[in-house]
Amino acid sequence: MPFAHAIDAEVHYEDSGGNGPVVLLGHEFLMDRTMFASQLASLTPEFRLVPWDARGHGKTRDKGLPFTFWTCARDALAVLDQLGVERAVAGGISQGGYIALRTALLAPERIAALVLISTEAREPTPGELGNARRFLDKWYENAQRGPLAEHLAHWLIGADDWYRGVWVKRWLARDPSTTEVAAGALLGRDSLLDRLPEITCPTLVIHPTHSTVPRALARELADRLPDSRYLEIDGARQTANMTHPVAVNAAIREFLREPAVSRALGSPATVPPPRISSARPRSR
Numbered sequence: 001m002p003f004a005h006a007i008d009a010e011v012h013y014e015d016s017g018g019n020g021p022v023v024l025l026g027h028e029f030l031m032d033r034t035m036f037a038s039q040l041a042s043l044t045p046e047f048r049l050v051p052w053d054a055r056g057h058g059k060t061r062d063k064g065l066p067f068t069f070w071t072c073a074r075d076a077l078a079v080l081d082q083l084g085v086e087r088a089v090a091g092g093i094s095q096g097g098y099i100a101l102r103t104a105l106l107a108p109e110r111i112a113a114l115v116l117i118s119t120e121a122r123e124p125t126p127g128e129l130g131n132a133r134r135f136l137d138k139w140y141e142n143a144q145r146g147p148l149a150e151h152l153a154h155w156l157i158g159a160d161d162w163y164r165g166v167w168v169k170r171w172l173a174r175d176p177s178t179t180e181v182a183a184g185a186l187l188g189r190d191s192l193l194d195r196l197p198e199i200t201c202p203t204l205v206i207h208p209t210h211s212t213v214p215r216a217l218a219r220e221l222a223d224r225l226p227d228s229r230y231l232e233i234d235g236a237r238q239t240a241n242m243t244h245p246v247a248v249n250a251a252i253r254e255f256l257r258e259p260a261v262s263r264a265l266g267s268p269a270t271v272p273p274p275r276i277s278s279a280r281p282r283s284r
Contacts, residue, residue, distance in 0.1 A: 004052075004082035006075045009062035013052035013079050018045040021256065021265045022088035023115070024076055024103075025051040026096025028156065028239060029186050030171060030179065032058030035093070038245035039252070047256060050088075052079050054099065056182030064177070066184050069095075073102035080110060087265060089256065091115030093241060094213070095185075101192055104199045112264035114203040115252055118238045120217035121192040121224070132187050140176050155212065158237040196224040201264060203228040204255040206248065208236030229255065 003010040014033050023043070025036045033051035040049050053060040054072050076099060080088055090100040090111050097119030104111040124132070138144040149171045153164040203225045207218035209232055222230040231251050236244040255261060 004079040006078040009055055009060060009075060011052060011075045011079055012059040013050055016040055016044040016049040018048045020045060020047040022048045022050055022085045024088055024090045025049060026092030026099045028093040029095040035242055039241060039249060042249040043253060056178050064181055066181060068185050069098050069102050069189050072099045073106050076103045077107055087112050089113045093239060094118040098189055104201060105195055111201055113201050113261045117206040117240060118208060118211040118213050119221060120213045121196055121221045122217060123189055123191040124187055129187055136180060136183055139179060145172060156238045158243055160243050163242055197226060200226050202260050205230045206251060207232045208238060208240040209234050210237040212238050
């Protein structure tokens with residue numbers, strides 16, 4: 001299995017291979033790189049997709065120490081270093097989007113474009129922090145964890161029974177202390193609002209209409225980024241890339257084919273025949 005060597009961590013990633021532009025994909029909180037199975041099936045080999053596991057998730061190995069999303073941004077750059085890639089697209093869902101934004105701020109010369117789904121730029125509100133604390137307190141109680149996992153699945157995924165079953169099973173098998181440490185990064189994130197004008201690369205902001213991120217905050221993110229495109233996917237929930245893959249894949253493909261993005265990647269713009277699959281691959 002491929003790992004990138006970062007400070008006090010071995011970052012696990014998957015590489016679709018090929019000669020297309022590299023697209024790093026960061027997952028949602030409590031999920032992992034396998035949530036991008038539909039994108040791997042649909043967008044390769046035109047694009048070289050590299051989904052990766054953040055600290056506290058998937059197969060990434062770390063020491064269980066507190067970390068921030070800035071740490072994760074450096075981990076993302078370590079993956080590029082491991083691949084020998086100088087410039088790439090960074091994308092992600094919610095937590096993955098928070099990391100992608102910070103990666104673009106840390107190393108703007110290495111991030112050619114951003115794809116942000118269910119993402120905002122503000123810090124958590126006091127109400128969100130209180131709700132999260134109560135959630136984590138109950139997560140430690142074995143009797144409470146099952147109902148909480150079901151609630152979380154509905155919150156993130158919606159009514160898709162297959163996906164809900166997969167992720168509930170994984171969540172119940174997790175060490176609760178690992179969840180606590182990972183939640184520290186999510187809940188301790190800083191606001192990026194004042195720094196968004198520094199991110200000048202082309203950006204696609206996708207907002208599912210049933211996302212846990214309010215529409216106003218997604219619009220705020222798009223409005224403050226100097227070169228952004230905003231797209232809403234009606235009826236989609238937080239993990240729109242899994243539950244509405246055809247719409248999400250088409251939007252990403254169209255964005256990555258834009259001449260501005262191709263120029264940023266240092267490659268000529270090409271428009272090969274569409275390769276859209278309505279089939280939804282299962283997570284691996």
